[in-house]
Amino acid sequence: MNNEIWNRNKECMSRDELRDLQGKRLHKLVDLVYHNTPFYRHKMQELDLLPADIRTIDDIVKLPFTTKADLRDNYPVGLLATPMSEIVRIHASSGTTGSPTIVGYTSRDLEIWKEIIARALTAYGVTRGDIVSVGYGYGLFTGGLGAHYGVEHLGATVLPTSTGNTEKHIRLLRDLGVTGLACTPSYALYLAEALHKQGLSADDLKLRIGAFGAEPWTENMRHEIEERLGIQAYNIYGLSEIMGPGVAYECGCKDGSHIAEDHFYPEIINPETGEVLPVGQEGELVLTTLTKTGMPLLRYRTKDLTTLMPGTCACGRTSIRFTRILGRSDDMLIVRGINVFPSQVESVILEMPEFAPRYMLVVDRKNNLDTLEVQVELRPDSFSDDMGGMLDLRRKLGERLKSVLSISAEVKLVEPNSLPRSEGKSTRVIDKRVLA
Amino acid sequence: METIKQLSVFLENKGGRINDVAKALGEHGINMHAFSMAETTDFGILRLIVSDVEQAVGVLRAENFAVVLTDVVCISCPNVAGALSAILERLAEHQVFIEYMYAFAQGEKAHIVIRPSNLEECLKWLEEDDCDILADRQL
Known part of the structure; x- marks a missing residue:
């Protein structure tokens, strides 16, 4: 097993030292947001809290939570703790209303991001001699650029393939003898699958390590990927609000993902009550960015359901791990690594008078790729005998969905009054993907 | 102008749906003279010529079907080789295009339903050629 550790000082710190460091960093963080982010100052004032009240990491429970809704309410840059002149990069993720949420990074934040991805890659066994193809989308999504700079920081060679063009991707994997792959599982x-269709197999490639994340996946998928691509497959966890990929990562033990705890402080709460749960109980993961200066967040509710695993890992890292994430505490869907909310689909449909405000999302996995079908009811008076016009209507909805969701959906027109009438979002989604 | 009201019905591609239409019409004593189906992978347009189009609209709307009426031309021609070609050639000559059509032949006669790009022009040229254009009451 690979025993390399990128930052032994931080990744293998004693728990006492770490808690001390976390407390100091939290104190500085609270001071920063209290004086620079009106949103947090007001929240703390409501709770009658001053920065001086936060001395050790145990004081974190006094602080308010931050939610995705807070990010939207403060769109675009209300949560920045620094002037825009200090922000060197912006990423954006899709939000429930179709309006994106914005995350700003200072150059110091980007340094930290590179560092944690280098830690993750080292934990997977990637070295300077590797060539890593980054098949996450490059652009507003954090996956592509995040992984990219991490690979460079480690000193390996990065191949920025991004998404799309699978044929070219395979060709480059072969011709360059690419050894690492970072993409969605x-x-x-x-x-x-594409490799197989070309009559090729893992033996035609030199891939040995994969870093997969941005969507839920299972042990079965890990085994399948490892077998079919002839690699060791590892989880990489992250979310744009907190940083992007690299917040947590598996090691050679493949037994839980290590959180970069000197930068991100984890808590598990009961998603219903907000009560902090003892280590070992399953609940919603809450993260505080201890060192970020661009857009630091206090106690951000990730909606990811997991369990923290205490104890030193066999790899030697002391940082706490969490178990595989398979559920979410709200109705968000992750399709091809992109967050999709039923309400986004609803907002598009409401804008088009040809359709009744009733829809059904069917998520499936065909040929190992997530598919999204949007069934929508045609209004009786929008029906016309002209087939071309009907197909145009379907295409128009498909295009609008794509621009709002950032992924393409297959539109299926259904008859008036044919979809179930019941209330509640759960009845609007059928997820046929089997994640077990 | 002798056009005929065609009934178009929006149908999802799912088992038994055409029969649901046929059954509803049958229960109300409405006869289907002709029909055709235009389909895509997930939905189709069923086009019908029926004995009582107004009543048919009421019956199908009550059953939640999306329906619409369209003017079409129905002609009768001899059931012999080349008869249809002579008609279509005439229309093409005068820039009348066919959006869709359907037909059936039995015995000595063939009946053709045409949705032309221009109804007026279509009728004009067919009448000039003494084509046998059918009215509702003749069906």
């Missing part, structure tokens, strides 16, 4: 399986 569903894309990895799709790649394996």
